[in-house]
Amino acid sequence: MRGRSEPRRLLEEPRRFLSQAQCEALAQRAMRFAVGGGDTALYIDTWWSGEMRWGRNRVTLGSDRRNNELTVSRIIRGASASARTNQIDDVSIQGAIRAAERALRYRPTSPEDIKDPAVHFDYLSPAIWSDRTFALGADECAAVARALIEPAEQAGMLSAGYIEVRGAGRALIRSNGEPLYAPYTQAQCSMTVRDPKGTGSGWAGLSSYDWGRIDGAALAQRALQKCLASRNPVAIEPGRYTVILEPQAVHDLVQYVVMKFDRRSFAEQGNHTFALRPFFSKLGLKVADSRVTISHDPMHPDLGVVPFTPSGEPVRPVTWIDHGVLTALSTDRGYALQWLHQNLGSPNTFAYQMSGGETSVEEMIATTKRGLLVTRFSNISLLDPTSLLYTGVTRDGLWLIENGKISKAVKNLRFTESPLFVLNSIAQIGTPVPVFSPEAPAIVPPLKVDDFSFTATIDAI
């Protein structure tokens, strides 16, 4: 079976987060406190997080943090209300139930919203648990951090970075549905290496559910190389440039397109990137270059996510853009039942993969007469939600390419551009790779894009 999780041996050791049985027992107690009929649901995110932070080449904090985030919901005749607590004793849970019931009195009932959650769904078993991640303790993490700092320090540079490993359980337990629970891990490592004089800065980072897939030493080398190569940048005029966007830079922009796949009902109401005219979305229309396919398969070994949504809907494979054509926008089950006569919606988990091509970044550079190589973008903010126009700045390494070669480091630039323009102005595409995206995994290729719009020079490094 594809994407099979590793054995979950470590869940048996002294617990750092609540097990499935603990969550279910908790929910049973909670349901006893509910009064006034209706249904009760508990959504639980219970987690342990091991963290290591460093700055100026020294670890500044190692931490171990744990918490249980409980959302207690009461649902009566289509009306629902919830309250949150992080305590698991009877008094606290009863308090949260009472708070939800207080709020419920004001909620509108909508009998047409009543669905039958007792329907059995099949859930996938994505690869989201790694013993390697859960086993990374303070001592090993500290040793890793020292090893990552060392190359920068030896080169006379300053490293700042962060490692986080997380083991968690997510549960949804309802009085009227089957209990759901998924244990999962997350790992991330990123660092910024700066010249002590502040004349150069480089960054590298990666996230995965599996710590074993993160090559920290390679990241440390890349951040250092970028720092050294980015020193003493010269200013260039803003304007339209051919840009070679490294995978991280592509993700920094394309993630906003992925967020906009939410959702079909919004697009049909208008004022939406994917709205066509009143009551119609752009589904079935071409919205990107034919080489672009954006999809998500939770069973992909690098794209696993918790296989159910907060409302208990199964997460299934979805293709949002197929060879440039918009083929899906997210829906919930209510919309699917009412308008599509389907039993399941297509939720958006923000995890995605973008199709690739054959061109390496080196080839992209070699075939560029004049252009810019971009490491990543930062401080991005939305200017126009309909055209998806964003502004932001380049960060941690920007180089001018002249006649097929990197000629010099240049000062950072502010851009004003839409990621949809990027997806329609592609010259070349490279091989997709996992990028730093701790919230939801992503696999993204490097791109060469024509006529990318830079609107100002900035002198922040």
Added chain:
Amino acid sequence: MGVSRRDFLKAGTGAAVLAATPRWLAVHAAPGAPLAPPITDPDVKPLALRALDAARSAGAAYADVRLTHTYTRSFEPYHRTIEEAEEMAAGVRALVNGYWGFASGPYWTPDEMARLGREAVAHAKANALGAARVVELGKVPVVADGHWETPVEIDPFTVPVDEVFDYLRGLMIYTAATYPGVSAQVACDFYRQEKAFASTEGTFVTQTLYRTGGGFGISYDNEKYRTDDRLPTTIASPLLGRAGRGWEYIREAPLREEVPILMARLEEDWRLPFKPIEAGRYDVVLDAHGVSMLLASTIGAATELDRALGYEANAGGTSWLNRPLAMLGTEPVGAPLLTVTGDRSTPGALATVKWDDEGVEPEPFTLVKDGILADFQTTREGAGWLAEYYTKHGKPVRSHGCANAPSALHATMEHPPNLAITPARSDVGLDDLIAGLEKGIFIAGLTVDTDFQHLNGESRSGRFYEVRNGKKVAHLTGAGMLFRAPGLWKSLTALGGAKSLEWRSATMPKGEPMRNGAFSVGAVPARFKDVTIIDRTRKA
């Protein structure tokens, strides 16, 4: 899916134990009764000391512990939602050979406190195997037993939810009934955090902090006046924001009287024609709101000492004030009329406390004096980084009390105190500044985005007006403001007087994992010369 049948059976025994986990200190949660006894309960201190003892026995040179109990409650009557949340947390920080460790969790039990103490030391020791690191904590007077509460008239959590909800609904109904065609949007939220702090130096203090936030605005359309679809139909009142106050903050605001004022402001706006912006350099007047946002995003963030030294390079970013010891006392960051202070004792402000999260009683301090960089925001460790400067100038090496964390789940770090611009001595107000503008631009409600050094920025939102001979004559479409922070502050030509001082709330994200510290910014309207105005919707 999930855990196998075998896992389920094995875990079954643990579940029974967990169900019996007592909520330590808990009382019965009758409706209306407090959910837990106050932080001043005599049993809290032994809990805190338990963590310190464990950390000390495990080898900590210094340790501190925080316990927080946070309640939030928010109301949004249009969608008929009320949300309540409660969080309890305990966090222990330990120092071993110059390295910090931190451990936190949700349980307030004696055993858990001991575990957190040991865990924090284990993390510190793991890091202490590396190269030597020296941490000198700025001196702080020991407070053996202290308690403080945000002075509020009405604890908002003692007001029944029905009363709050009815009050807000009442405003909506009143507006609709009194002014046909007008609808009011209103919302509010309450926050109460009880917290205890104890350190191995002997300090033990408890505090109860309150924050109340609110929003009030109207939607109004009248075809008689409003002739262009681009003209706004909604307007928010400046009366409500977020403050370190209680229910009285919402209750005392004259919101009913505000409705016709807001309508008049919209109608005044509708009378002005539209004009596309011509990019160029203009004299610009900002209202107090715009100045506070600008201050928070530029000087406010850039004078955070950890950013300035590069500790935030991989997260919230660094600072253009990146050589603190060389720049203090000499670096010009604005015009001579610019003085900026930090103060965590301002009544009613968001960052106001009696003791910070390191047990330091904050004192007012000056960040920018007559346009020159005068100081940085510091914690106890941060004060030590500036010891050379402080000693040379005969100042004590003392934290300014900027250590902060959203709750005990998070380690403390430096977050901005309440910031304030010192107003002009004269009695100038916003209208006077606009009246004095022969040809220029007035920007209402400016918000800005900056880069990762808080150096270069661009407006994010705000309404731009063309001003001719002291009067607003047109809306400018597509206008944006582009700036370099020190250049912009040096082009400051006038400030409003004390009467025009307004307080706004701000947050500035930083840290890994990323979190926000809430603070208030006091600002007056201001005039700047030769500001770069662009057509921001235009691509290159």
